Amino acid sequence: MKIAVIGTGYVGLVTGTCLAETGNDVICVDVNEAKVLKMQNGEIPIYEPGLDILFHRNIAQGRLVFTTDLAVAIKDAQIIFMALPTPPGGDGAADLSYILGAAKDISKLVTEYKVIINKSTVPVGTADKVQAVFTENTSVEIDVVSNPEFLREGVAVDDFMKPDRVVIGTRSERAKKLLLELYGPYVRQGNPILFMDERSSELTKYAANSFLATKITFMNEVANLCEIVGADVDAVRKGIGSDDRIGKRFLFPGIGYGGSCFPKDVQALAKAADEHNYDFQILRAVMNVNEKQKVVLVDKLLKYYKNDLKGKHFALWGLAFKPETDDIREAPALYIINELLKHGATVAAFDPEGVNNVKAVVGDKIQYSSNQYEALEGADALLIATEWSVFRNPDFDRMEQTLTNKVIFDGRNLYDLEKMIDLGYYYNSIGRKLIN
Numbered sequence: 001m002k003i004a005v006i007g008t009g010y011v012g013l014v015t016g017t018c019l020a021e022t023g024n025d026v027i028c029v030d031v032n033e034a035k036v037l038k039m040q041n042g043e044i045p046i047y048e049p050g051l052d053i054l055f056h057r058n059i060a061q062g063r064l065v066f067t068t069d070l071a072v073a074i075k076d077a078q079i080i081f082m083a084l085p086t087p088p089g090g091d092g093a094a095d096l097s098y099i100l101g102a103a104k105d106i107s108k109l110v111t112e113y114k115v116i117i118n119k120s121t122v123p124v125g126t127a128d129k130v131q132a133v134f135t136e137n138t139s140v141e142i143d144v145v146s147n148p149e150f151l152r153e154g155v156a157v158d159d160f161m162k163p164d165r166v167v168i169g170t171r172s173e174r175a176k177k178l179l180l181e182l183y184g185p186y187v188r189q190g191n192p193i194l195f196m197d198e199r200s201s202e203l204t205k206y207a208a209n210s211f212l213a214t215k216i217t218f219m220n221e222v223a224n225l226c227e228i229v230g231a232d233v234d235a236v237r238k239g240i241g242s243d244d245r246i247g248k249r250f251l252f253p254g255i256g257y258g259g260s261c262f263p264k265d266v267q268a269l270a271k272a273a274d275e276h277n278y279d280f281q282i283l284r285a286v287m288n289v290n291e292k293q294k295v296v297l298v299d300k301l302l303k304y305y306k307n308d309l310k311g312k313h314f315a316l317w318g319l320a321f322k323p324e325t326d327d328i329r330e331a332p333a334l335y336i337i338n339e340l341l342k343h344g345a346t347v348a349a350f351d352p353e354g355v356n357n358v359k360a361v362v363g364d365k366i367q368y369s370s371n372q373y374e375a376l377e378g379a380d381a382l383l384i385a386t387e388w389s390v391f392r393n394p395d396f397d398r399m400e401q402t403l404t405n406k407v408i409f410d411g412r413n414l415y416d417l418e419k420m421i422d423l424g425y426y427y428n429s430i431g432r433k434l435i436n
């Protein structure tokens with residue numbers, strides 16, 4: 001099939017590349033000329049495991065091309081994906097100007113039937129709004145479909161190639177037929193393609209992410225309570241997770257959820273409910289708890305150092321909001337850095353992928369180390385903010401020689417408590433016994 005993808009951000013690039021991989025001809029279009037030029041030269045603009053192989057292969061075989069020319073991109077496309085940003089506007093509601101603007105541009109160019117797919121996470125009712133733009137500007141038959149993405153950063157290629165489900169919101173039989181054909185190769189294992197109306201599809205995305213954010217937040221609160229009552233959150237996690245209705249996944253407590261999706265989507269759903277005079281109380285609680293959880297390590301430090309962090313120097317392992325990504329959007333590490341600097345402490349940080357992105361925002365207010373051990377030099381304590389595999393089994397001898405004090409505040413529960421006792425550390429983790 002012939003496909004156009006508008007927007008080559010994270011979602012657009014993964015979508016375009018993975019669609020090319022099953023034999024479709026894909027043209028990706030973006031307004032950013034420098035970025036398009038780079039991609040035309042085979043340079044991949046994001047870090048996503050496994051994507052580079054598919055990216056280079058499909059470019060080499062001519063199924064994946066890049067342009068800045070919208071007219072060229074959509075001319076022969078039967079299906080046009082819109083993967084455009086929907087940043088939170090000043091009031092927390094998603095800003096639709098990119099999507100509605102692109103719809104208007106497309107509506108002036110189309111000459112034959114096309115399916116327009118909304119891939120971005122958009123408020124309920126957006127498909128109707130986009131459809132209205134087409135109705136206003138062209139007499140050509142166009143079906144606007146909602147088809148949210150459920151890609152996790154770090155495993156996005158797998159999530160696209162073998163999705164748990166594909167959600168498609170459309171009431172058009174013609175569009176359904178085309179999309180069944182398009183997505184068929186991705187659900188061969190038997191996972192469902194779920195057809196529903198546009199509004200239900202749009203809400204499915206927000207509800208899925210908000211539910212997952214709630215699940216994590218619930219566990220973070222259980223962990224906080226564990227610390228107070230002397231229980232072990234790992235045991236509780238396993239105890240509840242074995243119940244199929246709860247499930248083992250997504251129950252790991254930590255220092256709050258971050259990233260480009262959960263914070264934005266929870267906020268947008270709460271806002272949408274507000275606009276319809278519905279007070280979505282759970283979501284308000286989730287947002288409040290998560291704000292506090294992001295700096296729970298700093299609260300622990302303040303307690304340990306009797307409210308005085310002035311002149312203290314901390315090593316920080318992990319900057320990205322989660323492992324296997326360089327994405328630092330809403331990363332707890334940024335909130336921690338901010339708080340530490342406010343309290344007069346200094347920080348030396350290491351992250352396997354996220355350093356450049358942090359440098360761009362934080363600049364020289366902190367030191368950046370070229371490996372995890374260098375970050376420990378002269379540090380009063382080590383703080384762990386991201387569960388990168390490389391931090392899971394470090395060289396403890398080397399750590400001992402470098403750290404000024406054997407003190408670890410671990411926001412991701414990486415180490416075995418017995419081991420920390422044996423090694424003689426002060427070890428403060430989340431929802432588990434304090435080792436001191």
Ligand code: UDX
Nearest residue numbers: 149150151152153216250251252254257258259261322
């Ligand atoms: C998420 C959704 O999973 C994906 O389906 C959606 O479409 C986009 O948003 P992503 O933001 O890439 O994906 O990250 P994910 O792996 O879901 O983690 C989100 C946040 O939750 C991270 O900050 C992570 O550290 C945190 N998390 C996750 C926990 O704190 N505990 C867990 O058990 C799982």
